[in-house]
Amino acid sequence: MKSESETLTAKESLDLIATMIETAKGNVQRNNFYYILWGWVTVIANLGMYALQQAGYQHFYAIWLITIPAWIITFFRMRADSREERVVTHFDRIIGALWISYGVTIFLLVAFGYKMNFQINPAVLIVSAVPTMVSGITLNFRPLIAGSVSLWLLGATCYLVDFDVQPLIGAAAITSGFLIPGYMLKRHKD
Numbered sequence: 023m024k025s026e027s028e029t030l031t032a033k034e035s036l037d038l039i040a041t042m043i044e045t046a047k048g049n050v051q052r053n054n055f056y057y058i059l060w061g062w063v064t065v066i067a068n069l070g071m072y073a074l075q076q077a078g079y080q081h082f083y084a085i086w087l088i089t090i091p092a093w094i095i096t097f098f099r100m101r102a103d104s105r106e107e108r109v110v111t112h113f114d115r116i117i118g119a120l121w122i123s124y125g126v127t128i129f130l131l132v133a134f135g136y137k138m139n140f141q142i143n144p145a146v147l148i149v150s151a152v153p154t155m156v157s158g159i160t161l162n163f164r165p166l167i168a169g170s171v172s173l174w175l176l177g178a179t180c181y182l183v184d185f186d187v188q189p190l191i192g193a194a195a196i197t198s199g200f201l202i203p204g205y206m207l208k209r210h211k212d
Contacts, residue, residue: 053157055099056121057204061196063092068143068193075186086132117153117160124153143188147177147195154199165206169199 067085074082127149135142151173158166176195180188 052103054204054207056096057200057207059092059095061200061204063088064196065193065201068189068196072186072189072193075189113160117157120153120156124149140185141181143192144177144180147173147180147192147199150196150199151177154203158203161207163203163207163210165203169203173199 067088070085070088071082074085128146131138131142131145131149138145151170154166154173155170158164158168158170173195176191176198180191183191
């Protein structure tokens with residue numbers, strides 16, 4: 023083993039980076055749970071919102087309250103995951119910070135949705151593409167990369183259709199952006 027004062031050769035540096043990337047990939051792959059949880063919660067909320075709108079229910083947006091238990095589950099799952107003994111790489115910290123930033127951004131979009139004439143769904147879909155793309159590139163997992171492109175395209179499409187149709191497009195976007203890649207990631211991991 024080399025002392026701290028000795029420098030690594032180019033090959034040793036590349037090997038170290040490759041090991042860190044592989045470790046980070048394994049850690050990120052374990053997060054398929056979150057894609058699946060949030061995928062289902064969001065698809066159910068979008069479809070529920072559409073159904074409530076069609077039924078003429080005035081407070082159709084109340085369906086999104088189902089995200090509260092999902093946040094609680096996420097919090098406890100993340101806490102349990104952090105207690106597991108595993109190597110946490112620099113890539114893990116970056117991806118973690120990215121998803122935390124995403125969560126804060128989504129919260130702010132919802133909190134100030136009235137300032138955007140409640141065009142929250144398209145904004146959330148477009149913003150969701152960013153951490154999905156970065157995670158897909160980090161993992162070198164094409165279904166997540168394709169899912170992020172789908173989130174961008176379908177999010178932009180939401181701005182071009184009537185408000186009443188946006189939840190259906192949102193459900194399709196989350197299915198292609200989170201659920202399908204999440205299940206493929208789970209299968210890939212096993």
